Amino acid sequence: MGLPREYTNQACSMVRALEIVGERWTLLIVRDAVFGVRRFSDFVEHLGIPRAVLTERLEFLIGEGVLERVPGPGKRSEYELTAKGRGLWPVVRALSAWGDEHYAPGGRRRVFVHAGCEGEVAQPGTCLRCGAEVPLAETVMTPGPGLAPPSPEDGQVSALLARPRHLLQPVH
């Protein structure tokens, strides 16, 4: 996107938001983090993002307080959403819903369900059955009818994400 990361200094808050998450790959990184991806190599595998770009984006998102680096096994680091980062969930959900509505000929690809209650989580983020506003951690992502079964060459992360799982739960 060649996003210079700065638009004109407009008064609108959406401009500021886009300066943070409007660059190529950034929202996909956030989405994957919501789905439970935490490791550098898993992002690379699942997104197909150039490693240098991933490095730069992770650094930037940490600096902006969207992600934080947490120690993983050994001396590795993993990347985890902060509260501010989890606040982007409505954006991710809205975009996914729009994409599902207009670009999923085989039906929706992802359906989100309220854990326990089993009701579906609708657009505004509320449960269709119990009516409650469903927090991220109580949301289960399940494959919809339009989700193509993952082929082996898509990698194991894709395979893991094609099965029902709690959001934010580490994939590994």
Added chain:
Amino acid sequence: MGLPREYTNQACSMVRALEIVGERWTLLIVRDAVFGVRRFSDFVEHLGIPRAVLTERLEFLIGEGVLERVPGPGKRSEYELTAKGRGLWPVVRALSAWGDEHYAPGGRRRVFVHAGCEGEVAQPGTCLRCGAEVPLAETVMTPGPGLAPPSPEDGQVSALLARPRHLLQPVH
């Protein structure tokens, strides 16, 4: 953003959505269209977007059925959101809300109000007073406490958008 407009062919619908509206400037164009901007020169003035890029984006969005070209005064054309384009409103609202929450030290910059009912439209798109899901056309955008008063050099479009107005209502 140098967005090649194609990510890897992932199964996720958000990827498809980002291929349409993920490029630099695109969501800002949609936002301005929601706010009532319709003319080429008004987009240029308000966004500060290079003219060649605007031309390319408008063409692309028309091709994707997000905008449509409608005849304006004289032989001019204007650009109007289609139903598919209006479907992006939750995305715009979610991004603006996130930006307002984290990058508006002086308080929110835009507040959306349910016309007639006067209740505020909250994050999920429902009215805080009457509880109804508020459609775009019944939403009034009002300046919040954090919105800086527009300086004259910002142009007249900025000035118009700093006053309360119905969404989708043409600015001119």
Added chain:
DNA sequence: ACGGTTGGTTCGATGAACGAACTCTTTGCG
């Protein structure tokens, strides 16, 4: 000790965005 995995960095080529200048048509005005 050593081969593989993880987590990056480096580097050259490509291509999009930028912005200023230019063109062509339409509009406004006397």
Added chain:
DNA sequence: CGCAAAGAGTTCGTTCATCGAACCAACCGT
């Protein structure tokens, strides 16, 4: 009518981010 100014793009040379492939270093299991 005649002229100036604005609207709606187009053209073009420069700059800068992205791409992708290769390279490197630390760590791990055996």
